[in-house]
Amino acid sequence: MMKKGILYTILSVFLLVSCQQENDTVLSGEGFLSVGGIEIQSQTNTEVASRATDDITWTVELWKGEEMLRTLSAEDMQDKIELAAADDYMLKVYSPNYGAEKNWTNDEKGEPVYYKEEPFSVKQGETTGLKVQVPMITFAVSVNLSDVLGDWLQEYSFTVTSAERTVSLKDGETAYFAHSDGVSFSYELSVTNSDAEVNVLKGEWGVHEGETVNLNTVYTVVYDWNTRSLSLEK
Incomplete structure (x- = not known):
């Protein structure tokens, strides 16, 4: 009888400890985070290729x-x-x-x-899965003079200005700028044709009502041969 009593006592203590451990697990309020991947959010203008995600060492x-x-x-x-x-x-999550x-200075394009803040919650006993798309927080301006380059266009200069920074670009090049609320940019093309005639064309965006410069966007300035003017693609 004494042996049975000791055995019952040991079993009771074991069950009590087991129940306590289970309760501790349930009441600990722990869950899990699973980061399924980090990728670049597509830019508005698809003419300019995005960098591959593998090229970026993200800080998370x-x-x-x-x-x-x-x-x-x-x-x-x-x-x-x-x-x-x-x-x-x-x-x-942000790029290096x-x-x-x-x-950035005038000599740098x-x-x-990239930067992204991704809020999330963790629930008890559950796994929260995240896949983060990180947008470009700058905006960019490129120039496309492919329709007029050649014998007709002997010499040209193209500049883009935003805030205190002015960058010179050649055909097909792109300049990136810091974005802030209310930011705008202007651009100027000076061309010299085969008759040595100089023509200066100017434009701007984000100055007038209804115009907004968006981040994660590449704006392309194109010379229109038919109208002899500049147009803005975005």
Whole structure:
């Protein structure tokens, strides 16, 4: 009888510990984050090819509220990431050149800069899956003079100005600019034809009502042979 009593006591303690462990798991409020991939959001103008995602080494910061918890490595994102259940998480994803757009000079054409904030929540016992599309936070202006280059057009210069920065471009080149609310840009083409006649054409965008310069957009300035004027494609 004593042996049975001891056995019952041991079983009771074991069951109590097991139940306690199960309760701890349920009440811990833990869930998981799974980052399924990071890719570039398509630009508005498809004539200018986007960079391949493989060319970019993304920085991925994991935030909870106003606190940055850590930077996620590529290895971290291959597995599920265990997190406490909460609804104020955020991933901040950006390219290595993020912030450089504020310091570009007239001699630099710039390049695409990418940034994205992706809020998410984690529920107890569940996995939150994310696939982040990161937009270009700069805008760009390119020039297309293919219809007039040749014997007729002997010499030309083309410039784009936004804020305090002015960039010179050749046919087919693209300049990137920092974006902000209310930003605008202007452009000027000076051409010298085969008769040594000089013609200066100007244009602007974002100045008049209803005109908005959008980020993640490439604007292409095209010379129209029929009207002898510049048009803007976007």
